[in-house]
Amino acid sequence: MKSIRHLLFVSLALLLPAAALSAKPIPGPKGGRIVTTAAPHIELFVAPDHTAVVSFYDADLKPVAPGAQLVTAVAEAPSGKVTLAFAAKDGALVSTAPLPEGEGYRIVLQVRDDAEARPKNYRVEFHAEKCGSCQLAEYACVCEH
Numbered sequence: 268m269k270s271i272r273h274l275l276f277v278s279l280a281l282l283l284p285a286a287a288l289s290a291k292p293i294p295g296p297k298g299g300r301i302v303t304t305a306a307p308h309i310e311l312f313v314a315p316d317h318t319a320v321v322s323f324y325d326a327d328l329k330p331v332a333p334g335a336q337l338v339t340a341v342a343e344a345p346s347g348k349v350t351l352a353f354a355a356k357d358g359a360l361v362s363t364a365p366l367p368e369g370e371g372y373r374i375v376l377q378v379r380d381d382a383e384a385r386p387k388n389y390r391v392e393f394h395a396e397k398c399g400s401c402q403l404a405e406y407a408c409v410c411e412h
Contacts, residue, residue, distance in 0.1 A: 292409045296328055300407040302376060302389035307331060311376055311391055313404065317365035319351060321376070322358070332358050335381040342366050342393070343373040370395045374406075 293301040299312025306326035340351040344367035353360040394405035
């Protein structure tokens, strides 16, 4: 019984730090938020014109052109929910309309690998102000605060 307990303790001691290290956010190449934990990576970036840009990357964070993916987003702003459609532009998918004014709201990004695939939803709390530590917008912050 002691050896089983000891084996369990050692296993947990080895697995917990590995899980904690893998949970750290990855900084997006464009300065946005990487919403996936494994490749292919998906980055949500809010451009200066307030459009949402969704980019795809391989395991080494090299850009991958969007293929058959279908992306939509719902901005849950205080003024009401706004659904955004995306179109291909410059190797990424760009929203056809800007995000609602203001900040402090949730963006739900829905990605389908193709028209038949089940959707994957990613939630991002949108705050545009810059983080004092990493200098990224708060929605994309990679600091431990």
